[in-house]
Amino acid sequence: MNENHTIEAQRENPGIFSGLAATTKRDLLLAWKRPGDVLNPLFFFAMVCTLFPLAVGPSAEQLEFSGPGVLWVAALLATLLSLNSLFISDFEDGSLDQFLVSPQPLPVLVLGKTLAHWLTSGLPLVFVSPILAITYRMPLSVVGVMMLTLALGTISLSLLGSIGAALTVGLHRGTALLSLLILPLAMPIMILGANAVSLAASNDIYSTGIWALGAYAIASLSLAPYATAAALRISNE
Amino acid sequence: MWKWFHQLASPPHFYRISAILAPWLAIPGTILIAYGAWQGLFVVPMDYQQGDAFRIIYVHVPSAYLSMMAYMIMATSGAIGLIWRIKLAHAVGAAAAPIGAGFTFLALCTGSIWGKPMWGTWWEWGDPRMMSELILLFLYFGYMALRSSIDDTTKADKASAVLALVGIVNVVIVHFSVEWWSSLHQGQTVFKKGTMDADMRIPLFIMLIGFTMVFGSMLLRRIRTEVLYRERRTRWVREMILSPEGGV
Amino acid sequence: MTHKLSADNLTLIRGERCLFQGLSFALESGGLLILEGRNGCGKTSLIRAIAGMLTLEEGTVFWDDVPVDDQRQTFHGDLVWLAHRTGLKGDLTLVENLGFERSLRAHSSRDPEEVYERLGIARLKKLVLRSLSAGQQRRVSLARMLLADVPLWFMDEPFTNLDREGRALVMELVEEHCAKGGMCVMAAHQDVEIAAPTTRVKIQ
Numbered sequence: 166m167n168e169n170h171t172i173e174a175q176r177e178n179p180g181i182f183s184g185l186a187a188t189t190k191r192d193l194l195l196a197w198k199r200p201g202d203v204l205n206p207l208f209f210f211a212m213v214c215t216l217f218p219l220a221v222g223p224s225a226e227q228l229e230f231s232g233p234g235v236l237w238v239a240a241l242l243a244t245l246l247s248l249n250s251l252f253i254s255d256f257e258d259g260s261l262d263q264f265l266v267s268p269q270p271l272p273v274l275v276l277g278k279t280l281a282h283w284l285t286s287g288l289p290l291v292f293v294s295p296i297l298a299i300t301y302r303m304p305l306s307v308v309g310v311m312m313l314t315l316a317l318g319t320i321s322l323s324l325l326g327s328i329g330a331a332l333t334v335g336l337h338r339g340t341a342l343l344s345l346l347i348l349p350l351a352m353p354i355m356i357l358g359a360n361a362v363s364l365a366a367s368n369d370i371y372s373t374g375i376w377a378l379g380a381y382a383i384a385s386l387s388l389a390p391y392a393t394a395a396a397l398r399i400s401n402e
Numbered sequence: 403m404w405k406w407f408h409q410l411a412s413p414p415h416f417y418r419i420s421a422i423l424a425p426w427l428a429i430p431g432t433i434l435i436a437y438g439a440w441q442g443l444f445v446v447p448m449d450y451q452q453g454d455a456f457r458i459i460y461v462h463v464p465s466a467y468l469s470m471m472a473y474m475i476m477a478t479s480g481a482i483g484l485i486w487r488i489k490l491a492h493a494v495g496a497a498a499a500p501i502g503a504g505f506t507f508l509a510l511c512t513g514s515i516w517g518k519p520m521w522g523t524w525w526e527w528g529d530p531r532m533m534s535e536l537i538l539l540f541l542y543f544g545y546m547a548l549r550s551s552i553d554d555t556t557k558a559d560k561a562s563a564v565l566a567l568v569g570i571v572n573v574v575i576v577h578f579s580v581e582w583w584s585s586l587h588q589g590q591t592v593f594k595k596g597t598m599d600a601d602m603r604i605p606l607f608i609m610l611i612g613f614t615m616v617f618g619s620m621l622l623r624r625i626r627t628e629v630l631y632r633e634r635r636t637r638w639v640r641e642m643i644l645s646p647e648g649g650v
Numbered sequence: 651m652t653h654k655l656s657a658d659n660l661t662l663i664r665g666e667r668c669l670f671q672g673l674s675f676a677l678e679s680g681g682l683l684i685l686e687g688r689n690g691c692g693k694t695s696l697i698r699a700i701a702g703m704l705t706l707e708e709g710t711v712f713w714d715d716v717p718v719d720d721q722r723q724t725f726h727g728d729l730v731w732l733a734h735r736t737g738l739k740g741d742l743t744l745v746e747n748l749g750f751e752r753s754l755r756a757h758s759s760r761d762p763e764e765v766y767e768r769l770g771i772a773r774l775k776k777l778v779l780r781s782l783s784a785g786q787q788r789r790v791s792l793a794r795m796l797l798a799d800v801p802l803w804f805m806d807e808p809f810t811n812l813d814r815e816g817r818a819l820v821m822e823l824v825e826e827h828c829a830k831g832g833m834c835v836m837a838a839h840q841d842v843e844i845a846a847p848t849t850r851v852k853i854q
Contacts, residue, residue, distance in 0.1 A: 177756055178723065178727045178755070178756050179753070179754070179755070179756060179757070183753055183754075184753070184754050186753075187750055187753035187754055188750075190750075191739070191742070191746075191750045194742065194746065195739060195741055195742065198741045198742070199741060254739075257735075258735055258736065258737060258738065258739065258740065259733050259734070259735025259736055259737035259738075260737045260738070260739065262703070262731070262733050262735065262737055263731065263733070263737035263751075265701075265702075265703050266701045266702070266703065266726050266729060266730075266731050267726060267754050268723055268726045268727035268754065268755055268756070269723075269754050270723065274754075325568075328564070328565075328568055332548060332561050332564065332565060333548070336551050336552065337551070338551055342544075342547055342548060342551055345540075345543060345544045345547050346544040346547075346548060346565060348540070349537050349540035349541050349544060349569075349572075349576075350541075350568065350569065350572045352537055352576060352579070352580075353572070353575045353576050353578075353579035353580075356579045356580065356582075356583045357579055357582075360582075360583055360586055363586075364586070373582070377579070377582075381575070388571075392564060392567075392568055395484075395564055396561065396564050398703070399557060399560040399561050399564065400557075400561065401703065402554075402556075402557055402560075402703065402704055402705065487705075553665075554664075554665050555665075556705075635666065
């Protein structure tokens, strides 16, 4: 080893974008090495969508009518399922401790993780949903609207859910508790998304729902990481 | 002012003051409720549209109002506790939640009893106010569940304060989204905001004040219990209990 | 550039227990601070409190005479924490793990290959962390600490899981670090003899 290596004085910390990119990259890499964590919520999504026709009956009219709602409820539940593991492994192996003393601001690291979560849970849902939507006899023009609402909605769900995941990390009954905390908060997202799709299906004006979902996504992008960071600090005390 | 506020935030001081204050809220509050109820049930004339069924508003409106008020108190005290690290504030939040949940439940029950003669059904999914109130009840449940599942009190205080604050931002969004949703499905809300006669309004006003005062005394009593539990290892609690008065 | 870590009148209460009260110390560049005490007496909590992860009941920690709460990012940029849990991902390889850590920190001119050689983990580079032994994982944590290349080291029981040779290596690294003007806060329940200006804090 270089014996005359000295500790360099006061170097600039790298910018927040490098921290954001590094965290996202790390979590994507982890997801790549454990594809089950990504696939399970997708199977769950497909499964819930299968349950409804079995329970309600396969008549075309009914499916067409309930399709948007069913797909949205299934997407909400699938996202919730995947949120559980957002911070657990980092909590258990001590990575979270290291995040807390990292020179990068914690909200940035949290945002990076949440972004990776959306890329591995929300985005796949968006791309799988058309297959299920077609089985529900949704017209192609409406499928596009549905994909858009799901894309915007799952961003907010990931961000909002990260607050709940941070609050419940390390608790024994975390799983059930997370649903209890997040579902009431997530209701507006589902209301906006599902109803925008329904409106599109009945050839009504649906833009209100899309704009509101977009506004919600922007608001949660700017606020949720701070709440999540605060919650993580508290949970890790 | 600030000094007075700080003094109040010290647990022993609060404990003393609240003991004096609580009955001064409870007794007049009960009298007001009794008077308002008598007025509302027997004196006020029957509504020409709703008949006697409307009289439930004298319980329904105050409890709906207090259900939101309690949430506001919970969130505000959570913010105060997080920002200024005042421990008493967290005790306020812990004390307010079950009362708030109780009033939310009462508002839902009375709303549903009112709904039966009005809509012909106990529960109307299309009414935005009932939906908002139901979601509020779920938020209370979440808050209390989070609190009870964290063993460490300081940690539970802070975590639930964050949740209450996230909730308060969301309550507004919930309200508007539910309103938008019900406008799609119903076209209009069931109750129109009509004008009320003055002789109907005055008992309601009395009930509102009475309910608020009783709520205040309930809250104070719960905070006192909470403070006593949290401070059980401190000297002032020990001295107070050992004193001849036995700690009133 | 010299640094100074000082603490004034620290009090920490966890649940019902007061872990320490009125604890003060000062540590200058080149110094070693050893926190002594039985298991479960609050050594780890003290380190966490100094690092700003626990809320202190009373007291302030200063870095270069500025309260750390006012300059969290700077302070965290100057410290690295060798914790009890490695904080490394079992599914990632050694290089992937350390690469992530490096991208969060300021650029260092230290050559990773040399560090791997010195710690005897050069041939493990391509393996996932899960497949390494506890002692090898600890060496990876040490590598992260060296590569961070910062003045302040927090070491929580650094000798756990290490063989005699590994323990000697840790002491050597700390000595070198202090000689170069770094400083080190170490929690240890066994006697540690390291040739550096040492302050000892005993926690009851």
